[in-house]
Amino acid sequence: MNGGDPDAAGVAQPKRADARRNEEALLGAAAAVFVSSGVEAPIREIAAKAGVGTATIYRHFPTRADLIVAVYRHQVEELAAAGPELLAAGPTPYAALERWFDLFVGFVVTKQGLAAVLQSDDPCYDPLHAYFLDRLEPVCARLLEAAAGSGEIHSGQDPYELMRGVGGLCAGARTGRRYDARRLVRLLVAGLRRPR
Incomplete structure (x- = not known):
């Protein structure tokens, strides 16, 4: 039994509004950095532009290809x-x-x-x-x-x-x-x- 936990049943939970906003800001920052510095730009440059830590980027996007x-x-x-x-x-x-x-x-x-x-x-x-x-x-x-x-x-x-x-x-x-x-x-x- 999964105890009623929807995640345990494989049902994806909708993202909270603040999590969606953070992800959109991160994607916007990554797009801007890709234009100015190329797709091989350091993740720390994207993180700085987005105002987050590099761990946040890796939590959302484990690989550069995912990003x-x-x-x-x-x-x-x-x-x-x-x-x-x-x-x-x-x-x-x-x-x-x-x-x-x-x-x-x-x-x-x-x-x-x-x-x-x-x-x-x-x-x-x-x-x-x-x-x-x-x-x-x-x-x-x-x-x-x-x-x-x-x-x-x-x-x-x-x-x-x-x-x-x-x-x-x-x-x-x-x-x-x-x-x-x-x-x-x-x-x-x-x-x-x-x-x-």
Whole structure:
């Protein structure tokens, strides 16, 4: 008998709100450090940025791979949730589309910091690209459909193609100070607009 202990029965307990907030702060700090210092940055640097001890990071993420996967998935989920929120907030579907792609640029630049690891032979990273497409392509499609439905952009845009295009524009973001990926992506998204 397990004495009524749900953990003993293998049922995962939902995280407390403060534990969720701490984990989100830790993942945000890790993402920022990955961009600035690379994925091989010392764990103590991530801990310092998050305002926690290294033991806290290892308690949540026993290996560096666990942390990298968690950062990636967390950022994908934030982007997926942002699409409907931006559409609801307005002021127009096109404004929501512009804002979402600005957030998408931030994600892609962080992802580039992870690129060497994500393309490694470690099988734990294999499902991440499919996860990215499964979660974000429908969100992008919904934003495009809403903006086309309001008459703000040309209809028939391919979300996958557009996301790949943005990824290509972001590829040079880390190469030089005169390269502004956000500005170039704004120009790309502006090119979708219907003439008034």
